[in-house]
Structures are given as C-alpha cells and as structure tokens.
Amino acid sequence: xxxxxxxxxxxxxxxxxVVALEGFTHLIPSAAGHELIRQExxxxxxxxxxxxxxxxxxxxxxxxxxxxxxWGGNPGVGSLHRLRDAVEKGWPQPxxxxxxxxxxxxxAYAAGAANLPFGVxxxxxxxxxxxxxxVATVVCPFTGEELAAVPAxxxxxxxxxxxxxxxxxxxxxxxxxxxxxxxVLASKRSIVTVEEIVDELEPRPDAVVLPAWVISAVCVAxxxxxxxYAAGYYDRDNEFYVAWDTVSRDRETFLAWMQRHVLDTxxxxxxxxxxxxxxxxxx
Amino acid sequence: MSMNGDRPYxxxxxxxxxxxxxxxxxNVCFVGIGLPSLAANxxxxxxxxxxxxxxxxxxxxSKPARLPLSIGDGELAETADAVVSVPEMFAYxxxxxxxDVGFLGAAQxxxxxxxNSTVIGPYDAPSVRLPGGGxxxxxxxxVDDVFVMLRQSKRTFVDELxxxxxxxxxxxxxxxxxxxxxxxxxxxxxxxxxxxxxxxxASADEARAATGWxxxxxxxxxxxxxxxxxxxxALRALETKGRS
Numbered sequence: 001x002x003x004x005x006x007x008x009x010x011x012x013x014x015x016x017x018v019v020a021l022e023g024f025t026h027l028i029p030s031a032a033g034h035e036l037i038r039q040e041x042x043x044x045x046x047x048x049x050x051x052x053x054x055x056x057x058x059x060x061x062x063x064x065x066x067x068x069x070x071w072g073g074n075p076g077v078g079s080l081h082r083l084r085d086a087v088e089k090g091w092p093q094p095x096x097x098x099x100x101x102x103x104x105x106x107x108a109y110a111a112g113a114a115n116l117p118f119g120v121x122x123x124x125x126x127x128x129x130x131x132x133x134x135v136a137t138v139v140c141p142f143t144g145e146e147l148a149a150v151p152a153x154x155x156x157x158x159x160x161x162x163x164x165x166x167x168x169x170x171x172x173x174x175x176x177x178x179x180x181x182x183x184v185l186a187s188k189r190s191i192v193t194v195e196e197i198v199d200e201l202e203p204r205p206d207a208v209v210l211p212a213w214v215i216s217a218v219c220v221a222x223x224x225x226x227x228x229y230a231a232g233y234y235d236r237d238n239e240f241y242v243a244w245d246t247v248s249r250d251r252e253t254f255l256a257w258m259q260r261h262v263l264d265t266x267x268x269x270x271x272x273x274x275x276x277x278x279x280x281x282x283x
Numbered sequence: 284m285s286m287n288g289d290r291p292y293x294x295x296x297x298x299x300x301x302x303x304x305x306x307x308x309x310n311v312c313f314v315g316i317g318l319p320s321l322a323a324n325x326x327x328x329x330x331x332x333x334x335x336x337x338x339x340x341x342x343x344x345s346k347p348a349r350l351p352l353s354i355g356d357g358e359l360a361e362t363a364d365a366v367v368s369v370p371e372m373f374a375y376x377x378x379x380x381x382x383d384v385g386f387l388g389a390a391q392x393x394x395x396x397x398x399n400s401t402v403i404g405p406y407d408a409p410s411v412r413l414p415g416g417g418x419x420x421x422x423x424x425x426v427d428d429v430f431v432m433l434r435q436s437k438r439t440f441v442d443e444l445x446x447x448x449x450x451x452x453x454x455x456x457x458x459x460x461x462x463x464x465x466x467x468x469x470x471x472x473x474x475x476x477x478x479x480x481x482x483x484x485a486s487a488d489e490a491r492a493a494t495g496w497x498x499x500x501x502x503x504x505x506x507x508x509x510x511x512x513x514x515x516x517a518l519r520a521l522e523t524k525g526r527s
Contacts (some may be wrong), residue, residue, distance in 0.1 A: 073415075101416050102373060
C-alpha cells in the first residue's frame with residue numbers, strides 16, 4: 001500500500017495508458033509527473049482540466065501522444081511553451097488535442113466516478129468547440145430539453161497529491177480540492193502522493209477523505225506539489241512559474257533543465273536539492 | 284505600468300475603477316485573475332462591500348486582503364464562506380444560476396461580444412495556440428451579465444474571430460483602456476457593441492482606429508468619470524498588498 005513512488009509508477013503506469021494527474025492550482029502532483037519522465041513513459045494520453053508546468057514538462061519530454069484538457073497555460077504568466085511547440089511545430093512529436101470546457105471536463109469526471117457512460121450539462125452551446133471535440137446532444141426524456149453529453153472520463157490511472165495519509169493508507173486532503181476525488185474514483189488504478197504519513201488523520205472542515213481501499217498506492221513525496229502549494233505545509237512558488245517562462249521558451253534550455261533537475265535526480269528530495277544547488281551557484 | 288498622459292492614474296487603473304463601479308452590493312460575481320479580480324476586490328472596498336466574489340477554483344465569498352496571484356491561492360480559500368469542489372462549482376453554482384455576473388477576457392472579440400481564447404489561425408494548424416476556453420463557454424451563458432475587460436487594438440477587436448470560444452449573448456459591457464462599449468440597437472435593428480463613453484484623454488477617433496470593424500459611436504457619447512481620490516487610494520492599497 002505505502003510504497004516508494006518509483007515502485008508505484010513502475011507497477012501501475014504503462015506506455016499507452018490514459019493518465020490523469022489532477023490538481024486545480026493546489027496540490028498538483030508534480031513529483032509523480034517527474035517520476036513518469038524518469039521512467040520514460042511513452043504514448044500517454046494525458047488528461048487534466050488545467051495542464052500547467054508539469055504537463056509542459058511531460059509533453060516536452062515526449063511522454064504524451066494526446067492531451068484532453070480545458071485550459072492549458074502558465075497561470076498568471078502566459079503560455080506553456082512546450083505545449084505550444086508540440087501543437088504548433090510537432091516538437092518533440094505531434095500532440096493530438098481533445099479540448100473541452102471546464103464544465104464539460106468536470107461533468108466527465110463526475111460521470112466516470114459515478115460509473116455512468118456520459119456526463120450531462122447545459123453547455124457547449126454555439127461557438128466552434130462542439131465541432132472540434134467529443135460532445136453530443138441528448139434529449140431529456142421528461143421535458144424534451146436538449147442537453148450536452150460528454151463521454152465519461154475513465155482513466156487507466158488517476159494521480160493526485162494530498163497532505164496526509166495514515167499508516168493504513170487512508171488519505172486526507174484539504175483546502176481547494178478541485179476534481180481530485182472524482183479523478184481517483186473514476187480511474188481504474190490510482191496513485192496518491194502525500195506530504196507525510198501520520199499516526200491518525202485528524203478530521204478537518206471541508207476535507208476530502210479517500211479510504212485506502214479505493215487507492216492502488218500511497219507514496220510519500222514531501223514538497224511533491226512544487227511549484228504549486230500544499231495548504232498547511234508550504235506556499236505557492238510564484239517566482240518559479242515566472243522563471244519557467246524563460247526556461248521553457250527554448251528547446252535546449254528546457255532539455256538541459258530537465259536533465260539537471262529531473263533525469264539526474266533520483267526522487268523529489270533530489271529534485272529539491274538540485275534547485276537549492278542551482279540557487280547557491282547563481283548567488 | 285505606463286502613466287496615462289499627465290493624468291495621475293494608469294490606463295489599467297481607469298479600467299479597474301470603471302468595471303468596479305458596475306458591481307453592486309447584491310451581486311454574486313464570478314471572478315478571473317488579473318484586472319477582473321482587481322475590479323471586483325475594489326468594489327468590495329468602496330461602494331459594494333456586500334458583493335460576493337466567487338473564484339472557479341471553488342471558493343465562494345472570498346475576501347482576500349491581498350490580490351490573489353492565481354485563481355487557487357490559499358488566501359481565497361482561507362477567507363471564503365465555503366470551499367466546494369470544481370464539479371460542484373460548475374454544476375450547482377454556475378449551472379444552478381446562483382451567480383449573476385461573470386468577468387471574461389480573451390485574445391479576440393467581435394462586434395457581437397463573441398470571444399476567442401482558443402487559437403489564432405486555423406484550429407488544426409494554429410499560428411498561436413492559446414490556453415483555451417476554460418470556464419468561459421458556460422460562464423458566458425450561465426450568468427445574467429457578462430463584463431469584458433480588454434485593451435483595445437485592431438489585433439484584439441476584430442471583424443471576424445479566428446475561433447468562437449464563447450458567445451456574446453449576455454455581454455453587457457466591454458471596458459477598454461480607451462472607453463466603454465455597450466450593445467446598442469441601431470436604426471436597422473441590429474444590435475452591436477457601440478462606443479458609449481470615452482475615458483478622459485481618449486477620443487472616439489482613437490477608439491475607431493483601434494477597432495477592426497467600423498465601430499458605431501453613440502449619439503450621446505459620454506466621458507467616463509475619472510477615478511476619484513477614494514477609488515485610487517483603495518485600488519493602490521490592494522495592489523501594494525498584492526506585491527508584498
């Protein structure tokens with residue numbers, strides 16, 4: 001149940017899988033994304049409402065064949081340059097897009113968690129997106145109203161980051177909870193990285209609790225959500241998001257950065273040590 | 284930020300102040316990051332302290348002391364009346380029509396208030412892949428009043444969108460750095476965005492020159508009230524806190 005992250009990724013994530021690493025601005029599972037890169041997973045279909053830095057890294061390192069998403073950018077900064085390079089220039093390989101709205105993605109996850117074939121919503125009305133994505137119309141059997149239907153998300157693997165797990169692998173996260181509960185419950189297998197293991201989970205207001213028996217593997221990854229934040233543990237690294245704009249703009253700079261901080265490090269502790277080392281050199 | 288001629292405020296400040304004035308104490312407002320967040324928080328600190336701010340990350344009734352840097356800042360959750368999941372936000376609160384005002388931005392806007400935040404160029408081979416619609420398609424149709432904040436230029440105010448991300452049906456006002464555009468019917472009955480006010484120092488000609496279609500100008504064209512001392516003080520307090 002509680003295993004090293006490298007073992008969890010080796011066992012549960014295979015080439016060609018549909019993988020959703022979710023986190024809505026908070027608790028983004030970056031350490032798990034880095035492990036996918038170290039283990040050179042290929043041909044993944046990556047699912048995420050808000051692909052940001054760690055998806056830019058996965059795409060730039062050639063892990064992804066397809067992206068299912070609703071907003072792909074560097075929040076508060078601008079573009080994701082590796083995502084753009086893949087879509088606009090096919091580097092390092094072409095990236096197929098399946099694009100939705102936030103409401104559509106959320107409905108698709110909720111439907112997956114509920115074991116339904118599709119999610120239903122008032123959405124995708126007008127505009128050019130419906131012709132470019134997987135959406136259909138269903139008619140309400142009671143009123144005749146036409147509604148949008150989106151196919152349920154049923155990822156092979158759901159990956160999230162949480163604050164705590166207990167020794168049996170029950171997980172608790174709190175603060176902005178995004179779509180993480182639905183991601184785990186919609187997925188065939190799931191990996192949860194946590195800030196720490198505690199003896200007992202202390203009940204908290206607005207917390208999401210996931211029992212051990214819906215999770216495939218729990219892995220300890222302290223500061224594993226960097227550069228996003230973990231409420232109660234550390235703040236968002238806003239400077240990193242700004243710096244990423246420069247690092248990711250150029251292919252060679254990007255590759256060198258990934259080599260130094262991800263490929264040449266063994267785990268999340270090594271990643272953070274390499275960031276500190278870089279700061280010390282620069283100072 | 285550049286200064287606005289010899290006026291003691293910037294173009295961004297004029298935009299934030301003018302947008303904030305349109306919010307009332309009773310509004311429940313869906314807020315994005317950047318200028319919309321500045322405008323909505325300014326309203327709460329001036330004439331509309333009861334205005335409820337909702338961020339799509341799931342925070343309802345946020346009362347941030349400093350400007351948030353992302354829509355999911357911890358500050359927004361810590362100061363909220365309630366924090367809900369993202370599926371709940373879009374299903375129960377937005378689709379449930381509990382939110383009456385929504386702010387949107389975009390890379391392109393047309394004369395009907397339709398917005399593009401998806402691609403520049405063809406969808407399959409874009410010259411610029413933009414971040415995408417995010418919450419915009421359903422916000423545009425799920426609130427009563429959409430407020431758009433956009434700097435005016437021919438590149439942004441276009442005759443024809445490269446891609447229609449969200450519909451302009453509920454767009455009530457577009458606040459730009461030059462003035463205010465509102466949907467108005469013309470003699471031939473068609474409704475389109477019309478220049479109804481220019482900010483101090485700007486002119487209708489300037490606004491026309493920064494628009495990619497033949498911009499209609501209202502007969503009763505007004506001049507926007509400049510920011511008051513009180514508004515500027517409140518605005519700058521928010522910005523200063525945001526930077527610390």
